Amino acid sequence: MLEARVTVRQGEFLLEAELTCRGTTVVMGPNGAGKSTLLRALLGAVRPEAGRIVYGREILFDDARAIDKPPEERGIAYVPQGYGLFPHLDVLDNVMFGIRRGRRQERIVHALSILEDLEVRELARRRPSELSGGEQQRVALARAVASSPRVLLLDEPLSALDQAARPRVRRFLADWLRGTRLRTVLVTHDASDARELADELVVLEGGQVVQRGTPDAIAFRPTTEFVAALTAGLIERDHRSVPPPGMLTEDE
Amino acid sequence: MTDALRIAAKALGFALVLFLLLPFVALALTLSAGDYTAAVDRGLWEALWLSLGSTTIAAAVLVLSGTPLAWWLARRSGWLARRIEGLVRLPAVTPPAVAGVALLAAFGRAGLFGEALSEAGIGIPFTLAAVVLAQLFVAAPFFVLPVADAFREVDDELLWTARSLGTGPAAVFFRVVLPMSAPTFVGGLAMAWARALGEFGATLVFAGNLPGVTQTLPIAIYTEMEGDLGPARVMALVLLGFALLLFAALRTARVERVLGKRT
Numbered sequence: 172m173l174e175a176r177v178t179v180r181q182g183e184f185l186l187e188a189e190l191t192c193r194g195t196t197v198v199m200g201p202n203g204a205g206k207s208t209l210l211r212a213l214l215g216a217v218r219p220e221a222g223r224i225v226y227g228r229e230i231l232f233d234d235a236r237a238i239d240k241p242p243e244e245r246g247i248a249y250v251p252q253g254y255g256l257f258p259h260l261d262v263l264d265n266v267m268f269g270i271r272r273g274r275r276q277e278r279i280v281h282a283l284s285i286l287e288d289l290e291v292r293e294l295a296r297r298r299p300s301e302l303s304g305g306e307q308q309r310v311a312l313a314r315a316v317a318s319s320p321r322v323l324l325l326d327e328p329l330s331a332l333d334q335a336a337r338p339r340v341r342r343f344l345a346d347w348l349r350g351t352r353l354r355t356v357l358v359t360h361d362a363s364d365a366r367e368l369a370d371e372l373v374v375l376e377g378g379q380v381v382q383r384g385t386p387d388a389i390a391f392r393p394t395t396e397f398v399a400a401l402t403a404g405l406i407e408r409d410h411r412s413v414p415p416p417g418m419l420t421e422d423e
Numbered sequence: 424m425t426d427a428l429r430i431a432a433k434a435l436g437f438a439l440v441l442f443l444l445l446p447f448v449a450l451a452l453t454l455s456a457g458d459y460t461a462a463v464d465r466g467l468w469e470a471l472w473l474s475l476g477s478t479t480i481a482a483a484v485l486v487l488s489g490t491p492l493a494w495w496l497a498r499r500s501g502w503l504a505r506r507i508e509g510l511v512r513l514p515a516v517t518p519p520a521v522a523g524v525a526l527l528a529a530f531g532r533a534g535l536f537g538e539a540l541s542e543a544g545i546g547i548p549f550t551l552a553a554v555v556l557a558q559l560f561v562a563a564p565f566f567v568l569p570v571a572d573a574f575r576e577v578d579d580e581l582l583w584t585a586r587s588l589g590t591g592p593a594a595v596f597f598r599v600v601l602p603m604s605a606p607t608f609v610g611g612l613a614m615a616w617a618r619a620l621g622e623f624g625a626t627l628v629f630a631g632n633l634p635g636v637t638q639t640l641p642i643a644i645y646t647e648m649e650g651d652l653g654p655a656r657v658m659a660l661v662l663l664g665f666a667l668l669l670f671a672a673l674r675t676a677r678v679e680r681v682l683g684k685r686t
Contacts, residue, residue, distance in 0.1 A: 211583070241591075243590055248588060249587035250584070251581075255578075255580050259603050259605075260602075268590070268598070269589050314588065318587075
């Protein structure tokens with residue numbers, strides 16, 4: 172289990188957030204709520220001014236004890252917005268990037284088997300620029316998994332896709348996340364993502380956590396206007412084609 | 424009217440091409456049979472090796488010191504970084520003779536560090552070291568500035584992603600940043616090397632004109648101009664040939680692979 176309590180100050184902006192991740196935790200909020208900053212703090216790209224980040228018994232960050240593990244030692248694989256595939260490497264080399272153990276031939280076999288799991292093995296020799304958004308996402312997930320992380324961080328995993336592709340890729344991601352044992356923290360501003368992907372939902376507004384719980388629990392007791400709008404989105408789960416009034420829709 | 428204008432514009436452009444091309448053609452056409460032997464007698468190969476050796480050292484020093492500097496410049500945007508970037512640009516707009524005088528003022532026997540250097544038993548002016556320093560001085564901006572720009576274009580998110588996959592910062596630099604910047608890195612190195620190879624003014628002032636010690640090929644050409652033009656033309660053609668060869672070699676080298684495409 173990943174547990175984090177962080178205070179991050181960036182100029183005027185103050186983020187104070189607590190988060191526990193057992194399965195898939197979705198962090199949701201409007202633009203500027205501090206979602207990506209929270210993710211970067213978990214990753215180790217932003218140093219919190221106070222707080223503690225723990226995986227199981229291992230301390231990844233603790234300001235009181237002056238512990239701050241660098242990203243490469245946290246076992247937290249990051250998939251940024253737009254997927255961040257290395258443009259100078261083909262798909263196979265991208266996936267092999269994080270595989271450390273074994274001889275080259277073994278690493279190739281391992282990478283290919285992960286690509287196979289994600290149903291994109293045939294893309295192994297393609298360059299990232301030749302892939303569709305959905306394919307890039309699968310390759311990015313393969314690359315993240317290949318590094319044997321304990322936690323996966325996904326920043327707006329569907330925002331780079333066009334409207335038409337989103338529901339299908341979201342469906343795939345939801346099934347895939349349920350299939351893997353990886354703990355995942357996923358950031359989105361899209362209620363449809365939260366609805367389909369979240370075991371637990373954390374709602375951020377203005378750098379503060381305004382509500383947390385299962386999507387259903389939050390749906391019945393919204394505490395702010397934003398959460399209420401979100402709630403409408405969550406209740407829409409049985410009428411997906413109709414966007415709820417005032418709700419953040421997929422094109423935002 | 425527009426037709427006339429278009430024809431005039433084309434003619435002007437074409438005239439420039441002719442003007443750029445003609446000297447090279449003339450250089451080749453005016454050679455005579457005895458010129459090559461005369462050029463060899465006058466120290467053509469000695470000067471060429473000196474040029475190639477000194478520019479290779481200068482290029483190596485430039486890569487070793489210029490790459491970290493370019494990285495630092497790319498990742499900082501503060502007052503100090505902008506000032507230092509301006510400073511690195513300075514040699515590119517400094518007249519070579521001025522660069523030579525300035526280098527003498529710093530490292531010459533009567534210069535700022537002259538006394539300290541001579542007490543340590545080091546004399547720089549009129550040695551091979553002076554040749555290399557002059558070349559390094561004038562060539563540095565042509566490598567550091569474009570490479571810093573290329574480094575700047577590598578998205579931070581990509582670097583954090585690579586780190587999160589278990590790769591330390593140094594390995595991220597060699598496996599992500601350098602390969603992604605390879606075309607500019609190589610292009611900048613080629614430009615800097617060509618600039619060093621052609622270096623004349625600063626070298627002449629700071630390193631002098633000692634055959635076999637500091638007489639690089641451009642300086643040998645200058646020396647020959649005092650007498651018979653024949654050997655000078657041969658030397659000029661050889662220098663041109665090597666500059667083009669170097670440029671072509673660097674441009675076609677599969678540097679991405681050398682810099683670590685394979686994991």
